[in-house]
Amino acid sequence: MKISLIGITGKMGHHLAELIADAPDLTLIGGVTSSTNPQRGQKLYGVEISDVLAPAFMNADLLIDFSTPHTLTEHLEQAIYHKKPLVIGTTGLETSHFEALQAAATTIPLLQASNTSMGITILSNLVKIAARQLDLDYDIEIVETHHRQKRDAPSGTALSLGKAAALGRTLNFDEVKVMDRQGKRQAGDIGFAVMRGGSVFGEHTVRFLGDDDIIELSHTSLNRQLFAKGAIQAARWLINQKPGLYTMQDVFDRPLENRRL
Template identity: 50%
Template sequence: MTAIGIFGSKGRMGQAIAAAIADSAQGLSFAGGVDAGESGEALAARADVLIDFSAPAALEEHLDLAIAANTPIVIGTTGLEERHHWLIDEAATSIAVLQTGNTSLGVTLLAALVREAAARLGPDWDIEIVETHHRMKVDAPSGTALLLGEAAAKGRGLVLADTKVSGRDGITGARDSGSIGFAALRGGTVAGDHSVIFLGEAERLTLSHLAENRSIFARGALKAALWLKGQKPGRYSMNDVLNLV
């Protein structure tokens, strides 16, 4: 049995992962969960793999707990800043860490397709990323949208931070050549819809993923956790889980 511990167990994703563990036939058990204000030291020690879907402010503490217990950790928390990625890089020298903006297997494959399309279509095609989420989501663009943007930028040999354009408003002028645009829609109970639109002369190509409920992310997180168990220290992504280059 592989014991899974959850940071952020009372949140939407934490509850979905706990339910997926209960329904799983993959030899998984629920080691327990902790939330804001609760100590996670005991959980980190008894879990075989930790999954974190809490909040960026809690990430440093959770990484410290994972390192102290020598327990691998899957990080699905979004809204991370540059400092958080430094912390993840440092933790990955001691333990196996898998960080992703989306644990869906479909989104992981979509990102690979986006990178390939961006590389093959070339700079004459404009790229726009549109995402829709439920009204309670607090960060924008979504972690998934940024993941897809990174894939597009990588396909063109660019750095996303140098080409990203978000929230156009007012008299913006003509579109900058080579930019990657983002639009975020919020409302209702949408689990997550993402489209990457490539716009050329007189033609468009749209690559999309629609999430019907959070169970797909929960199942992907568990697949990632099972894969991460036993891996050497290092920083991994969902691409490694699907063996994508």
């Protein structure tokens, strides 16, 4: 499969390019960066880095995007025009981005995941189950820590865990999320606490705080390769799918007999 990377000059781009170079079934054929990046015009991982989208889309079988939310709409337009599947790992997406994803998914296969690790995909399932089974008097709070350079807060992963908890309780996430608490906690709130510092790859804990006990569900990422490996798994899966908007849940939900031991 021929892959182009959008955001190839970034931290995730680096790990993805290394994994593609090591995979006999994958070839890196294009790399896109921002219009101000000093590496434009240079060769990286065997491809010329450019800020022009069209050639990267035209020549690839599939694209992987770990860049910035600001240009997601342009990336979707190119993917639709060239009829190419796209894996989107970029976080910080807003309602308008999700609407654009829904619209694009009527014509091309798209997979959007704020966290491409299997661990977070499983954690999200566990959170949904716990939220469904625990009484409403268990208060749900989500705590996350990331490295000092992270741009969005709370993380896309924390928000998706919050959405899983709200889904478990059949509540509207937008009505119960509390991003910047001031004053007393309201019943039913799903609160977020954010820490930034050092080089932490990602720590997420969902706490269910009751009167008699506290249940905590946690995940710690030990490196960034974890996310790159998940994105590559997603790409291998997405290439065979019909148009639609998919998540990592779809990738990891395949039957047990299809899994390599």
